[in-house]
Amino acid sequence: MQASSVAAELIAVLVAVTGSTPKVLTIAEGKSLPSGPLSPEHRSLQAGVRAWVERQTHHPLGYVEQLYTFADNDRNAGPRGYGRAISISYLGLTREQPSTEDDGAAWGDWYDYFPWEDRRRGSTGDPALAQALQDWADAAASNAQTRARALRVAVAFGLDGRRWNEEIVLQRYELLYEAGLVAEAARDGITCHSNRAGLALGRPMQQDHRRILATGIARLRAKITYRPVVFELMPPMFTLLDLQRSVEALAGRLLHKQNFRRLVEQQELVEETGIMAEPTGGRPAKLFRFRADVLQERAYAGTKPPLARS
Amino acid sequence: MQASSVAAELIAVLVAVTGSTPKVLTIAEGKSLPSGPLSPEHRSLQAGVRAWVERQTHHPLGYVEQLYTFADNDRNAGPRGYGRAISISYLGLTREQPSTEDDGAAWGDWYDYFPWEDRRRGSTGDPALAQALQDWADAAASNAQTRARALRVAVAFGLDGRRWNEEIVLQRYELLYEAGLVAEAARDGITCHSNRAGLALGRPMQQDHRRILATGIARLRAKITYRPVVFELMPPMFTLLDLQRSVEALAGRLLHKQNFRRLVEQQELVEETGIMAEPTGGRPAKLFRFRADVLQERAYAGTKPPLARS
DNA sequence: AACTCCTATGCTCAAACTGAGCATAATTCG
C-alpha cells in the first residue's frame, strides 16, 4: 500500500535525578523538549535519538525507550500542502552532567511543570485545584454530564477517599487541559469556567510538549514498579536512602523506609561496596552498588516489583 | 528543527477470540498484517486506523492502542533516494464477524505463527526447540558468549526450573530470529547452526510482520493482567468459563478455575443477567455481562489485577 | 561522661493476597 509522505521528528524526554529532584532536559528557556530530525543516516529510530542527544548534550544515554508517536492534525498545524508532521517521542534516562549550556539546554525540576504531581509533602492535594475542577464539572451542559465529569475528576485526583494513583499523570494533565486550566488550553482556544487565580498550574510548554512530558513521567513511574530502571539514574555508589529519595522523587510520594529497604534487599538488586558514606550527622550508611547482572538473570515483566510500593 | 520527509503507513494487529482460539486478522493468505497509508484527512493516527480498518473489514473496533513505531533501515529497504518508511503499529480488539472475504482478509489462529507460545496442554515446552537453541548457544565464538546465550535462552524459555513468563513473547521471537531458527532469519541472511527438521517454528510472515504480531501479543498478555480489556473480545453475555477460556487463549496457559472465579467476582467486573446458558452436559452455568461502569469507576493502572494470575 | 539528636538497620505482626485443593450442586447421558 502506498503511504503518503510526511515530516518526521524525534522528541526526547530526558530524565535525571539530582538529590531529591527529578529533572528533565529542556531547551528554549524551559519551554520545549529537545528534538531532532529523523535522519536517513541513522540505522534505527533509537539509534537516531541516541546519536543526536549524545552529540548535543554530551550525555551518555543509558536507558532509552520509545514513548509514543503523535500525528494529530491539531499539532504544528502548518500549511496543509506541506503535509502532516509526525513526532516520535522517546524516554531517556541519564545522570545530570555539569551543564555545558552551549545550546541553551537546561535541566529543570519536572514538578515545575506539574506541581500537583508532587505529593511528597502533604499527601492531600491542593483543595483550590479540586475546587476549580469541581467548577468545571458544574459548568457542564447537563446534570448527567456534570456527574460524569465529577467522577472523572475524583478518580484522577483521588478525591472522596479514593486512592491517589501516581501513574495516571497523563489523565490528570488532560483533564486539566479539558477544563481549560492549563495555559496550553487557553492557547488552543479552550475557554475556562473556573477561577484560575492562585492555582499552581505549572509552567506551560510549546506545542504539546507538556503532554509528552506527562507521558514520559507516567511511563517512568509505572516502569520503576516492575523494572529496576532507577539505577540508570543513580551514581555508581549510593546509600539506600539515596536510592529511596530518587524513587520518591520520581513517584512523587514518600515511601516507608524499612519496607523499601526490605524490598531492595530481598530482590538482591544491590550489593555492598564495603565503603561507608560521608557522615551526615547520623549513623553512617553503607554504600551500595547495583548488581548489573540481575538484568540478565531475570525476565523482567510480570515478576516481582523491583521498587516502589508504599 | 526541520524534519526530513518519510513515507508513513499504519499497521494493525487485530485480535479476536473465538471459543478457545485467539485469532489475528491477516491478508495475503495469512502472510501479512493489514496495513493502510496514513492519510491527511484523518484527524489523528488512531482515527486513521479506525477508519480504514472499519471500512475494509466491517469490524467495529472496540479498543485501539498504539503499539510501536518502526523505522529501521533494515525494513523495506527500498531505493535510498526515495526515503525511509515509517510504520506505526496499532493493537485493536474486536470480535470475529462472519468473514466477508472480499478483500482477502482472514482470521487465523495466532498460535499458527507462534506454536511455542501455547502452553495450554503440557506446560513443558518442546525439548527439541530447547535443544536447537542450545546448539545455537554452543555455536558461539567464545565460551563466555556461549554461557551468555544459554542464559538468555534459559530465561526466555523458562528452562532449568525457571518460570515461564508468558509476557516476553517478543524476546522469545527475537531469540529464535537471532538463532536463525525462524524462516524470516534465513530470508534476511542469518545462517542457522541448528537442525531445524521437525521443529514447530510457526508460519512466517512478510517483512517484519511476525515481529509486530509478537509485540501485539506481548502487549495484550501484559494488559489483561491489569486492565479489563478481555471484555472487548467477549460477546455481550458469557459464562465465567467462556471468560476463562478466552483469557487462557490469550495467555497461552491454563488457570485455576476457582481462583479465576474468585478474582472476577471480588473485582466486581461482571454482573449476572439472570439468564442461564445452554445446557452442555453438566450443571448449567449462569450468563454474565460486563459491568461497563467499572471502566470509569476506577483508575486502572496500579490497582488490583483484573484477570489472569496463576 | 552523659545526654540529645539524627540516621541506619533489624525485627514483629496483622491484614490481604495467592496458589492449591476438597466438597457439594445441578445437569445430561446411558
Next chain:
DNA sequence: CGAATTATGCTCAGTTTGAGCATAGGAGTT
C-alpha cells in the same frame, strides 16, 4: 439409578504488604 460433567462454594497454608517498635552507631552539646 449411577456415571460423567460442569458449576460453584469453601478452606487452608504460604507469601506479600503496610505499618510500627526497637536498637545501633555516629555527631554535637552540656
